[in-house]
Amino acid sequence: MPEIEIKDELYSGKAKTIYNTNDPDVMVSHFRDSLTAFDGKKKSEAEKKGYYNAQISKKLFEMLEDAGIKTHYLGMLDDERMLVQRVEIILIEVIPRNIAAGSITRKYPFEEGFRFKEPVVVMDYKSDEHGDPMLNDDIAVALGVATREEIAKVKELALKINELLTTYLEKQGLLLVDFKLEFGRRNGEIVLADEISCDTCRFWDAGTGESLDKDVFRFDKGDVTGTYEKVARRIVPEIFE
Ligand code: UDP
Numbered sequence: 001m002p003e004i005e006i007k008d009e010l011y012s013g014k015a016k017t018i019y020n021t022n023d024p025d026v027m028v029s030h031f032r033d034s035l036t037a038f039d040g041k042k043k044s045e046a047e048k049k050g051y052y053n054a055q056i057s058k059k060l061f062e063m064l065e066d067a068g069i070k071t072h073y074l075g076m077l078d079d080e081r082m083l084v085q086r087v088e089i090i091l092i093e094v095i096p097r098n099i100a101a102g103s104i105t106r107k108y109p110f111e112e113g114f115r116f117k118e119p120v121v122v123m124d125y126k127s128d129e130h131g132d133p134m135l136n137d138d139i140a141v142a143l144g145v146a147t148r149e150e151i152a153k154v155k156e157l158a159l160k161i162n163e164l165l166t167t168y169l170e171k172q173g174l175l176l177v178d179f180k181l182e183f184g185r186r187n188g189e190i191v192l193a194d195e196i197s198c199d200t201c202r203f204w205d206a207g208t209g210e211s212l213d214k215d216v217f218r219f220d221k222g223d224v225t226g227t228y229e230k231v232a233r234r235i236v237p238e239i240f241e
Pocket of ligand 1: 178
């Protein structure tokens with residue numbers, strides 16, 4: 001790949017800023033230290049959080065690529081900035097759930113910690129304006145956000161990714177409770193996009209059940225930087241050598 005130069009900002013989200021580059025097919029995703037929760041109502045910053053999330057995401061994208069999952073990940077520009085393929089984001093948040101936590105325990109009579117016999121895949125409409133409401137296939141098709149074939153494909157990919165991540169994280173003593181995925185279209189294919197990090201996953205310590213993710217920020221359970229560092233030490237121990 002020729003030398004990549006950052007050009008103008010394309011989009012700044014709650015935790016990442018996306019830049020165009022001198023290569024029209026390549027974008028830079030900068031993982032920032034900012035944190036938001038509850039639809040942006042709660043905001044803060046945590047030192048090195050962007051760095052830990054970028055490194056965790058990098059490692060998990062690489063693991064998935066090695067297992068044959070196509071992702072937008074191309075490499076790292078530096079410690080906090082990821083090179084990614086330009087894709088057309090599908091406006092669906094795909095959420096595989098292995099253990100009940102968060103919104104599913106508020107909307108349905110599942111006790112927190114209930115282990116689903118088989119993973120539950122939930123889809124939310126990616127729309128801040130509408131508060132990310134839950135979708136089913138018919139609503140997604142009616143909204144025009146994806147075709148039935150694409151929906152079937154993203155669910156199949158989400159289950160495969162869930163299996164790969166669960167097995168991988170178990171070895172590091174982490175339970176993958178639930179997580180959010182975003183997919184994009186590229187040259188007629190569907191590829192995994194966005195990030196996989198402490199901001200987008202619920203990780204529980206397999207021994208103690210301690211939250212090791214953004215719930216620490218959401219519910220003031222402790223030190224965010226220290227928590228994200230704990231996860232980074234397990235998933236990317238090489239950055240501490
Ligand atoms: N999630 C996310 N972005 C969102 C919504 C959810 O990354 O906009 C992740 C969240 O961190 C959790 C999973 O998706 O790992 C399920 O979130 P849930 O629906 O339980 O929402 P919450 O309880 O956080 O409101």
